[in-house]
Amino acid sequence: MSEQHRPVGLAMAHLWVAFLTFLLAAVLGLYQVAVRAGVVPQWDEGYYISVSAHGNIMGFVLTTFFIVGFGYYTANTSLKRKVWAPGLAWTGWLMMMAGVLLVVFALITRQATVLYTFYPPLTAHWTYYVGAALLVVGSFLWCVIMIVMFGQWKKDNPGKPVPLAMYGTTANAILWLWTATGVALEVVFQLIPLAFGWVDTIDVGLARTLFSWTLHPIVYFWLIPAYIAMYVFVPQAAGGRLFSDEMGRVAFIMLLVFGLPIGFHHLYVDPFQSDGYKLFHAAGTFMVAVPTLFTGFTVMAGLEIAGRLHGGKGLFGWIKALPWEKPMVLAGGLALLMLTAGGFGGVVNASYAMNTMVHNTMWVPAHFHLIFGGTVVIMYFAISYYLWPKMTGRALFSAGMARKQLWLWTIGMLIVTIPWHWLGLLGVPRRTAWVPYDHPLVEQWTSSQYIMVFGAILLVLSALLFIINLLMTHMNSAREDNREVEYAEPIHPVLNISKSLNGFAIWNWILLVYMVAAFAYPILQFWMLSGQDVMAWGW
Amino acid sequence: MPLSEEEKEKILNSPPKGTWFILFIYGVISTAAWLALYFGRFLAHGPIQ
Numbered sequence: 001m002s003e004q005h006r007p008v009g010l011a012m013a014h015l016w017v018a019f020l021t022f023l024l025a026a027v028l029g030l031y032q033v034a035v036r037a038g039v040v041p042q043w044d045e046g047y048y049i050s051v052s053a054h055g056n057i058m059g060f061v062l063t064t065f066f067i068v069g070f071g072y073y074t075a076n077t078s079l080k081r082k083v084w085a086p087g088l089a090w091t092g093w094l095m096m097m098a099g100v101l102l103v104v105f106a107l108i109t110r111q112a113t114v115l116y117t118f119y120p121p122l123t124a125h126w127t128y129y130v131g132a133a134l135l136v137v138g139s140f141l142w143c144v145i146m147i148v149m150f151g152q153w154k155k156d157n158p159g160k161p162v163p164l165a166m167y168g169t170t171a172n173a174i175l176w177l178w179t180a181t182g183v184a185l186e187v188v189f190q191l192i193p194l195a196f197g198w199v200d201t202i203d204v205g206l207a208r209t210l211f212s213w214t215l216h217p218i219v220y221f222w223l224i225p226a227y228i229a230m231y232v233f234v235p236q237a238a239g240g241r242l243f244s245d246e247m248g249r250v251a252f253i254m255l256l257v258f259g260l261p262i263g264f265h266h267l268y269v270d271p272f273q274s275d276g277y278k279l280f281h282a283a284g285t286f287m288v289a290v291p292t293l294f295t296g297f298t299v300m301a302g303l304e305i306a307g308r309l310h311g312g313k314g315l316f317g318w319i320k321a322l323p324w325e326k327p328m329v330l331a332g333g334l335a336l337l338m339l340t341a342g343g344f345g346g347v348v349n350a351s352y353a354m355n356t357m358v359h360n361t362m363w364v365p366a367h368f369h370l371i372f373g374g375t376v377v378i379m380y381f382a383i384s385y386y387l388w389p390k391m392t393g394r395a396l397f398s399a400g401m402a403r404k405q406l407w408l409w410t411i412g413m414l415i416v417t418i419p420w421h422w423l424g425l426l427g428v429p430r431r432t433a434w435v436p437y438d439h440p441l442v443e444q445w446t447s448s449q450y451i452m453v454f455g456a457i458l459l460v461l462s463a464l465l466f467i468i469n470l471l472m473t474h475m476n477s478a479r480e481d482n483r484e485v486e487y488a489e490p491i492h493p494v495l496n497i498s499k500s501l502n503g504f505a506i507w508n509w510i511l512l513v514y515m516v517a518a519f520a521y522p523i524l525q526f527w528m529l530s531g532q533d534v535m536a537w538g539w
Numbered sequence: 540m541p542l543s544e545e546e547k548e549k550i551l552n553s554p555p556k557g558t559w560f561i562l563f564i565y566g567v568i569s570t571a572a573w574l575a576l577y578f579g580r581f582l583a584h585g586p587i588q
Contacts, residue, residue: 300558491552
């Protein structure tokens with residue numbers, strides 16, 4: 001595949017939207033912690049606009065644009081074939097951009113100031129919901145393109161294993177189609193009619209149930225590209241091999257199947273679902289820890305092999321021998337560190353009884369900032385540092401700046417989130433501009449509130465360094481000689497692969513059965529019940 | 540000193556003992572931390588008044 005067939009423009013158009021909005025969201029994050037700490041003038045509405053914009057950009061814009069852009073480049077370079085239907089791909093980009101502009105309009109005109117606003121009866125302006133729908137539908141076009149390219153390659157290469165990077169990308173496209181369906185139903189049948197005034201009432205329980213369908217698996221949509229990079233780029237950069245190709249496939253399949261029907265762990269304290277179904281979803285939540293453990297093990301084992309090939313001895317000597325000067329290796333290590341810390345917080349959230357202790361407290365943003373702001377975003381940084389020279393043909397402006405940026409981000413994120421865990425245990429609520437009641441109680445929160453401002457300053461500095469490094473790479477006079485994207489080879493090449501590990505048909509059927517079991521009755525009950533009671537499942 | 544092909548092959552086919560050990564330590568710490576939170580913090584709140 002020659003360089004002229006690479007989808008550089010298409011990928012860059014997505015990635016730059018992702019990162020420029022990311023910089024804005026990082027600044028808004030600093031503003032929010034400054035408001036909560038009381039170091040800037042109190043302006044409650046400004047705080048809520050900022051929370052909404054920060055959450056929407058980080059959760060929807062940065063992620064979706066990055067995943068789509070990275071996906072096109074991965075499909076092209078791993079399959080070594082042109083992107084199918086580039087016109088459709090650009091149509092998707094235009095739809096996503098139109099969606100973002102509508103959402104921005106709703107946000108800056110103060111008509112969507114409660115984070116995400118998918119929790120009625122709190123309602124946003126119709127432009128917010130139509131914008132969100134356009135963003136999702138635009139990304140669905142990417143899903144179609146990925147699935148078609150996956151099928152075309154398999155047809156042209158019968159019996160051969162699909163490259164792991166593309167297998168993971170296709171798993172993510174399928175997962176996103178399944179995932180976004182819940183919120184799509186909520187938006188189309190409930191929120192848009194409500195926002196336009198076509199209906200006067202709305203079933204809040206049904207809306208929260210449909211949103212929970214999307215709310216948790218969306219995390220795996222964000223996370224899978226990070227895992228792909230951990231599997232195929234980190235061992236390669238470290239000078240080692242991928243420990244197991246099959247393990248990666250199993251992890252992606254498990255994320256697809258077990259990652260979907262688990263959203264009720266967000267509804268543990270909501271009254272309209274029964275204990276039995278909540279427990280059912282809780283079990284799935286714990287199951288989804290397994291592919292994460294598989295990934296942690298496989299990536300770390302690959303790094304251990306690389307360290308030993310570099311001369312590392314003993315139980316831990318391989319760690320010191322790794323080429324930490326490479327941003328991809330450093331990012332892989334830091335992302336795993338954040339994953340272990342964030343994963344623990346998630347286990348506490350998922351624990352049915354103990355969830356009541358931290359529910360809707362600062363513990364929750366602490367957990368998802370470690371997973372998302374830690375693992376996911378750190379790997380997005382590393383992928384960009386790796387791909388930018390390949391895409392532009394110019395050497396990375398500064399590997400040293402990249403290393404400093406990665407450390408700054410990690411330290412900043414830890415400084416922000418460690419106090420949040422503590423504040424959560426003290427019962428501090430999240431998503432509130434200030435807490436004017438019970439002053440002696442609030443006083444003990446103050447020192448932690450100040451610490452997080454310092455962490456947020458480091459995060460903004462890190463985000464700035466990241467953008468500067470990418471921009472300067474475009475202008476770098478030093479050329480990048482190696483334009484090939486290199487994927488790690490497994491220790492044991494995959495010669496024969498079973499159909500189930502090289503496709504998704506059987507897993508989609510299993511997932512369909514699992515989703516029906518997990519959601520059919522909890523959704524249908526809203527039409528079956530005559531009153532407010534919930535028919536308990538099991539007890 | 541660069542490794543011989545034989546040594547490289549041996550490394551590639553050796554079990555990742557360091558990784559197993561780190562994951563074991565992580566498992567122990569996580570379990571201990573979960574139990575500490577459950578018994579030390581959550582149950583200490585007592586029943587709902």
